[in-house]
Amino acid sequence: MRERKEMVKHSKRYKEIQKLLEPNKSYTLAEAVETLKKGPSAKFDESVEVALKVGVDPKKSDQQVRSTVFLPHGTGKTIRVVVLAKGDKAKEALDAGADEAGDKELIEKIKGGWTDFDAVIATPDMMREVGKLGKVLGPRGLMPAPKAGTVTTDVKKAVEDLKKGKIEFKVDKSGVINNFVGKLSFSRENLVENIESLLSAISKSKPATSKGQFMQSLFISSTMGAGFKVDLNSMALG
Structure with a gap:
């Protein structure tokens, strides 16, 4: 029998993206x-995302x-915020x-x-009940936490901060921090500053127990675009 080799067909858009990539190149x-x-x-305003590999043991x-x-x-996103609080605090939120x-x-x-939201804030007195939502919120990274400023009595400030562009970052099980940082329609300067x-x-959040190089590799990409490796040595981070 004659072997049939199946040709993988790529879209015109995919081919155009591949033309931009330079193999093994690290960009500023x-x-x-x-x-x-x-x-x-x-056909939509894509999000721009970063993936940073850090030198920690997440375990x-x-x-x-x-x-x-x-x-x-x-x-560049409309952040949908849910607040778990009682009485006056719920009204304040x-x-x-x-x-x-x-x-x-x-x-x-x-x-x-129901999970039609992007962030959850809770007052301290609600945390016992919020703990019961671990199976729903946990996998989505939405469990409120003091370090993230999402367990607080100042719900007004917490809501306003999230609406104005405050984001949380957190290392995952593989030692990578993934975050969106804006929209592709943003200017180059604004994306760089973000x-x-x-x-x-x-x-500044490097753990004292982390040894060796902390920031190990960085890639940026858009929702439907390619990933570009950034030369971390070209950056001065304070």
């Missing part, structure tokens, strides 16, 4: 962003990397712009599978 951050923006556009509790940072030019706020009924709604702000905050 500005070059990577500029090249990313030159790619063929999708060790003293080598966790988790904190927050304000992106100077925002995220709604007045500050929360999309949903409440206690038992809202918890039951989430427990039933990424630099994120990397600077991550650098």
Whole structure:
């Protein structure tokens, strides 16, 4: 029997993206962003994302990397915020712009599978009940935490911060920090400043027990685009 070799067909857009890539090249951050923006556009405003490999052992509790940072030019996304709080605190959250706020009924709604939100804030007195939502919120990285500023009595400030562009970063099980940093429609300068702000905050969050090189590799990409490797040595991070 004659062997049949199946040809893999790629779209015109895919081929155009591949033309931008230079094998084994590491770009400066500005070059990577500029090249990313030159790619063929999708039918929507793509998100720009970073993937940073860090030198920690995520299995060790003293080598966790988790904190927050304000992106100077925002995220370009409409962040849907849920606040789990009682009485006056729930009203305070709604007045500050929360999309949903409440206690038992809202918890039951989430427990039933409703996940149409991007961030969850909770007051300390709600955490026992919030713990029951671990199976729903945990896999999505949405469990409220003091380090992320999402367990607080100042729900007004927490809601406003998230709406203005405050994001959380956290290392995953493979030692990688993934975050979106804006939209492809942003200017090159604004994207670069957002990424630099994120990397600077991550650098300052290096655990004391982390040995060797902390930031090991960085790639930036868009939702439908290619990934570009950034030369970390070309960056000065404070």
